[in-house]
Amino acid sequence: MNKNLSWKLAVIFGFLLLCVAGIFGPPWAWSGRSPLALVTDHIHLGLDLRGGTHLILQVQVNDAVNVDSDNALARLKEDLRTHKINYADIAKPDPVNHPEMIVVKGVPPDQTSDFKNIIPAEYDASSGAENSWTVSMKAQGLADLKNRAVAQAIETIRNRIDQLGVSEPVIQEHGLGQYQILVQLPGVDDPARVKEIMQSTAMLEIKQSLGGPYSSEQAALQEHGGVLPPDAVLMSGKSIGSKRDTENGEAWYIISRASAVTGRDLRTAEPATDENSQPAVRFILTAEGGRKFYAFTSAHVGDYLAVVLDNKVQEVAVIKEAIHDTGVINGRFTEQETQDLSMTLRSGALPAGIKYLEERTVGPSLGADSIRSGVRAAMVGMLAVLIFMLIYYRWAGVNADIALILNLVILLGFMGYFGAVLTLPGIAGVILTVGMGVDSNVLIFERIREELRNGKTPPSAVEQGFGHAWITIVDTHVTTIVSAAILFLFGTGPVKGFATTLVFGLLANLFTAVFVSRMIFDWVLSRKQRGEALSI
Amino acid sequence: MEFFKNTNIDFLGKKWYFLVFSLVFSVAGLLSMAFWHGVKLGVDFRGGTLVEVKYAHTPDPSAIHSEIERAGLKNARVQAIGPSANNEVLIALDIQETSEQALDKGKNQIIQALESKATPGKQDLNNSSSLTVANYLLEKDPLHLGSGADANPRYTAMAQAIVDYRDKTKGGVLGSIDELKSVADPAAVASLQDNFYVSEFGILNVEIVGPQVGQQLRKQAILATLYSLGGMLIYLGLRFEWIYGVAAVLTVFHDTLITVGAFSLLNWEISLTVIAAILTLIGYSNNDTIVVFDRIRENIKLLRRDKLADIVNKSINQTLSRTILTAGLTFLTVLALFLFGGEVLHGFSFALVIGILIGTYSSIAIAAPILVAYQEWRGERGKKPVAMPLRSGNGPTQPKEKVKA
Numbered sequence: 008m009n010k011n012l013s014w015k016l017a018v019i020f021g022f023l024l025l026c027v028a029g030i031f032g033p034p035w036a037w038s039g040r041s042p043l044a045l046v047t048d049h050i051h052l053g054l055d056l057r058g059g060t061h062l063i064l065q066v067q068v069n070d071a072v073n074v075d076s077d078n079a080l081a082r083l084k085e086d087l088r089t090h091k092i093n094y095a096d097i098a099k100p101d102p103v104n105h106p107e108m109i110v111v112k113g114v115p116p117d118q119t120s121d122f123k124n125i126i127p128a129e130y131d132a133s134s135g136a137e138n139s140w141t142v143s144m145k146a147q148g149l150a151d152l153k154n155r156a157v158a159q160a161i162e163t164i165r166n167r168i169d170q171l172g173v174s175e176p177v178i179q180e181h182g183l184g185q186y187q188i189l190v191q192l193p194g195v196d197d198p199a200r201v202k203e204i205m206q207s208t209a210m211l212e213i214k215q216s217l218g219g220p221y222s223s224e225q226a227a228l229q230e231h232g233g234v235l236p237p238d239a240v241l242m243s244g245k246s247i248g249s250k251r252d253t254e255n256g257e258a259w260y261i262i263s264r265a266s267a268v269t270g271r272d273l274r275t276a277e278p279a280t281d282e283n284s285q286p287a288v289r290f291i292l293t294a295e296g297g298r299k300f301y302a303f304t305s306a307h308v309g310d311y312l313a314v315v316l317d318n319k320v321q322e323v324a325v326i327k328e329a330i331h332d333t334g335v336i337n338g339r340f341t342e343q344e345t346q347d348l349s350m351t352l353r354s355g356a357l358p359a360g361i362k363y364l365e366e367r368t369v370g371p372s373l374g375a376d377s378i379r380s381g382v383r384a385a386m387v388g389m390l391a392v393l394i395f396m397l398i399y400y401r402w403a404g405v406n407a408d409i410a411l412i413l414n415l416v417i418l419l420g421f422m423g424y425f426g427a428v429l430t431l432p433g434i435a436g437v438i439l440t441v442g443m444g445v446d447s448n449v450l451i452f453e454r455i456r457e458e459l460r461n462g463k464t465p466p467s468a469v470e471q472g473f474g475h476a477w478i479t480i481v482d483t484h485v486t487t488i489v490s491a492a493i494l495f496l497f498g499t500g501p502v503k504g505f506a507t508t509l510v511f512g513l514l515a516n517l518f519t520a521v522f523v524s525r526m527i528f529d530w531v532l533s534r535k536q537r538g539e540a541l542s543i
Numbered sequence: 544m545e546f547f548k549n550t551n552i553d554f555l556g557k558k559w560y561f562l563v564f565s566l567v568f569s570v571a572g573l574l575s576m577a578f579w580h581g582v583k584l585g586v587d588f589r590g591g592t593l594v595e596v597k598y599a600h601t602p603d604p605s606a607i608h609s610e611i612e613r614a615g616l617k618n619a620r621v622q623a624i625g626p627s628a629n630n631e632v633l634i635a636l637d638i639q640e641t642s643e644q645a646l647d648k649g650k651n652q653i654i655q656a657l658e659s660k661a662t663p664g665k666q667d668l669n670n671s672s673s674l675t676v677a678n679y680l681l682e683k684d685p686l687h688l689g690s691g692a693d694a695n696p697r698y699t700a701m702a703q704a705i706v707d708y709r710d711k712t713k714g715g716v717l718g719s720i721d722e723l724k725s726v727a728d729p730a731a732v733a734s735l736q737d738n739f740y741v742s743e744f745g746i747l748n749v750e751i752v753g754p755q756v757g758q759q760l761r762k763q764a765i766l767a768t769l770y771s772l773g774g775m776l777i778y779l780g781l782r783f784e785w786i787y788g789v790a791a792v793l794t795v796f797h798d799t800l801i802t803v804g805a806f807s808l809l810n811w812e813i814s815l816t817v818i819a820a821i822l823t824l825i826g827y828s829n830n831d832t833i834v835v836f837d838r839i840r841e842n843i844k845l846l847r848r849d850k851l852a853d854i855v856n857k858s859i860n861q862t863l864s865r866t867i868l869t870a871g872l873t874f875l876t877v878l879a880l881f882l883f884g885g886e887v888l889h890g891f892s893f894a895l896v897i898g899i900l901i902g903t904y905s906s907i908a909i910a911a912p913i914l915v916a917y918q919e920w921r922g923e924r925g926k927k928p929v930a931m932p933l934r935s936g937n938g939p940t941q942p943k944e945k946v947k948a
Binding site: 055058063065183184195196197198199200202362363364365366367368369370371372373375376377379380381383384385387388389391392395396398399400401431432435438439441442443445446449450453454456457475478479482483485486487488489490491493494496497498499501502505506509 | 544545595597643644646647650672674675706707709710711714715745746747748749750751752753755756759760763764766767770771774775778779782815816818819822823825826827829830833834837841861862864865868869872873874875876877878879880882883884885887888891892895
């Protein structure tokens with residue numbers, strides 16, 4: 008064997024060892040574990056194979072925008088008063104479609120510059136007809152706020168899922184839609200429980216209560232002559248002394264839109280008991296939240312304070328004195344409920360509501376079935392190809408078969424290193440890689456045969472065969488890889504797994520079908536006498 | 544061993560037969576898409592609810608259907624799937640019954656309807672998660688472990704073993720709770736009897752897709768297909784001449800049309816994985832076309848005096864063996880997938896089976912004739928054929944890539 012060949016052989020073996028380590032991990036970590044366990048440590052199985060729950064959620068980012076603009080509106084109103092700027096009306100005209108928009112009507116023209124000065128920094132004001140002004144959040148700030156809401160929702164959901172003890176959960180932004188989150192929980196086949204944990208948005212807000220309790224919405228409206236104060240909303244809650252979960256136990260309150268503090272100002276929350284020894288949740292605010300709360304309560308001594316959880320009034324209490332940083336939520340909870348509520352409050356409130364768009368659950372038995380049939384199909388397909396190559400190309404077929412097996416080892420090694428996920432279509436991708444990978448060998452071998460027919464000597468036929476076929480092989484691989492790459496960008500879950508295996512498989516094939524196969528030919532040729540025929 | 548030796552078939556002479564063949568299949572598919580079955584979209588694209596249920600005995604789809612109907616779900620479709628020995632049925636609800644507000648409402652209604660023979664006050668062990676079982680065992684403490692530190696891990700492991708036995712050994716459905724005695728302590732099994740019963744079914748798989756996601760995926764599938772076709776056009780245009788790219792893309796479009804047409808004719812659903820198969824075909828069908836085109840380009844340089852039609856014919860014949868072999872070998876693996884790959888991959892592998900057959904045929908019967916037809920059309924208008932090297936020197940129409948000699 009000449010020097011060039013041994014050098015190539017060393018490269019191939021080194022690469023092969025690396026790939027084996029990619030599949031099974033480094034040998035020093037093998038101690039006493041079954042090969043199968045080692046493989047699944049490194050090549051992760053997709054949800055469709057191991058069973059689990061897959062959810063896509065829509066974050067209703069407008070909720071977060073509304074929270075921000077409600078507070079801006081309250082600030083603006085306060086500033087209008089302190090700067091003695093006259094106005095006829097201030098309101099959000101369309102909180103559903105344009106939550107970022109506040110309209111102020113009737114600002115006298117001579118106070119325009121004063122008015123412009125009090126616009127919050129993250130808002131823009133543009134004038135309209137009849138001295139009205141539209142105050143809207145700046146586009147950049149609005150986009151940031153929405154993206155932040157999604158990021159925060161992901162963080163919150165992750166905190167909550169972590170408490171479930173799921174291994175390898177995927178919680179990430181779902182790139183295919185806008186403001187969507189993908190949640191994948193391997194091994195969890197009880198989505199109801201997961202959703203229960205996630206859905207408890209536990210959006211805590213402490214707001215001023217402007218009136219109530221009323222027995223019905225109509226009663227509340229009547230009290231105010233049929234119209235609500237502009238910066239207030241009607242909210243339902245439980246009336247004091249009623250039983251839980253009964254329709255007629257409902258009471259209505261008029262609550263200010265702006266919040267004194269929200270769940271984001273919370274440092275911690277824990278189960279406790281209130282002054283009547285009933286289960287309650289005690290919370291402690293952050294330093295910043297405490298300052299805000301102190302400022303608010305000291306300005307509103309004697310007014311009523313409402314603790315609002317997920318847009319339901321939990322309790323209303325009079326502010327007896329300025330409060331610094333602790334409070335108690337008292338809502339006739341059971342002990343279990345105070346524990347759950349403390350947990351969701353601690354893990355952070357979702358900044359916005361969520362809506363489920365897609366739910367898939369694969370039971371473990373189906374996954375096991377899929378693995379069985381996928382592996383069976385792969386075995387049959389691979390054997391058929393290996394045997395065909397042996398019959399059709401004889402010794403050269405052995406060459407192709409070696410290259411093919413190496414191709415698979417490298418493919419799996421890549422997957423191990425890149426932490427790729429093997430799905431059922433991914434297994435199909437492995438089989439297809441075998442079928443498409445062997446194409447390269449066929450292209451080369453057919454060309455060699457053609458050159459031999461044209462009277463070339465074996466070494467020159469091999470040289471020509473590889474030379475001519477190389478460009479064709481690159482072209483064919485590029486087109487398939489382009490398709491697979493587009494599939495990778497657009498696909499989710501199982502389909503992504505397919506695209507991954509196909510791309511890795513074809514890349515590995517460039518190495519095995521050309522470099523490895525060529526080396527084997529060179530080695531065979533180096534052992535042959537001049538003029539001896541090539542078995543192909 | 545060699546299948547095709549020195550073939551000399553006049554492929555271009557048969558182009559009208561090919562055209563008729565392709566037209567028949569394309570038009571049949573198109574007519575079916577437009578007037579007969581339409582394009583039946585899978586749950587991924589149209590949205591809706593799918594619940595796959597396994598029964599302990601042979602299920603009766605019509606009885607299941609009436610049970611579900613009694614529960615108020617009017618348009619449910621119930622069909623047996625897979626080999627009949629598997630005892631599996633698929634229950635499907637349309638998007639109308641899949642509410643945007645409560646996505647899993649339909650699923651829960653189905654499960655409730657199927658639980659109609661439930662033992663009052665007991666939970667169904669066949670549809671309980673390991674968490675439920677573990678919580679129950681912890682509460683009842685049948686092994687009298689007290690609140691010691693090992694109670695939690697022991698009961699959790701026992702619950703996992705029970706659920707694994709059900710799912711992995713029994714395929715998802717227990718016949719009776721007594722079967723668990725092989726994997727759990729008898730005292731625990733006795734305790735489970737108090738609170739659980741076994742129904743005759745287990746839920747294997749649930750897919751619920753809301754309308755918004757369906758719409759999103761439809762759009763993306765179409766975009767992805769267009770991007771792939773565009774990608775092919777650009778790559779082949781750069782590597783060969785633009786007309787080669789156009790010919791290849793038209794060919795692949797023809798393949799895609801016939802494959803989708805086949806799904807429509809058979810009234811099979813186009814699911815997300817079928818789209819994956821079609822995108823793969825867009826890439827793969829080009830392979831044979833590229834092999835032929837490469838050879839045409841090579842032969843144009845070697846056989847300058849010949850007519851393009853002759854060169855193309857010769858090129859197809861020269862590469863016929865490898866065209867058939869490469870496609871045949873890939874076909875072999877795809878066939879294995881179709882026959883042994885299981886129910887989940889059926890549509891996917893079927894698309895590949897059809898696509899590879901059509902793709903191979905079309906690289907011979909469609910791509911090359913387009914090339915020749917275009918050159919002849921140019922020739923009639925008195926222009927020089929594209930991609931024919933000038934008779935001398937290195938003209939601008941010289942093929943861009945030199946093949947290593």
